[in-house]
Amino acid sequence: MFGRRTNxxxxxxxxxSAQNPAAVEVLRVWAxxxxxxxxxxxxxxxxxxxxxxxxxxxxxxxxxxxxxEGFDPAAVxxxxxxxxxxxxxxxxxxxxxIISA
Numbered sequence: 001m002f003g004r005r006t007n008x009x010x011x012x013x014x015x016x017s018a019q020n021p022a023a024v025e026v027l028r029v030w031a032x033x034x035x036x037x038x039x040x041x042x043x044x045x046x047x048x049x050x051x052x053x054x055x056x057x058x059x060x061x062x063x064x065x066x067x068x069e070g071f072d073p074a075a076v077x078x079x080x081x082x083x084x085x086x087x088x089x090x091x092x093x094x095x096x097x098i099i100s101a
Contacts, residue, residue, distance in 0.1 A: 026054070036093050 016023050029039040045051070059080045063073035 038098060040098065 013025070017025070024042065024044055026044045027039060027041045029037055031037045059077060062080065063071075063076040066076045067073040
């Protein structure tokens with residue numbers, strides 16, 4: 001819709017990527033059944049607290065997406081926060097650095 005996909009499972013970039021030439025992709029996450037998520041990120045902001053803002057925004061976008069599927073967005077946010085706290089306290093895995101070719 002907004003750009004060419006390189007993988008049929010890849011999401012389209014949001015409109016800002018085409019509208020603002022200064023826009024940069026800061027996070028890409030992939031998941032596969034039975035495997036840990038893999039992600040790449042780019043440190044864009046000087047203040048690491050900006051990641052906290054972005055992660056909350058991501059949770060709210062997820063709640064909106066689930067609302068479109070019939071879920072209560074407040075309950076979705078509660079579930080996300082609950083799992084955040086569990087994972088924060090007892091991580092299921094450790095991040096591994098992915099080396100680009």
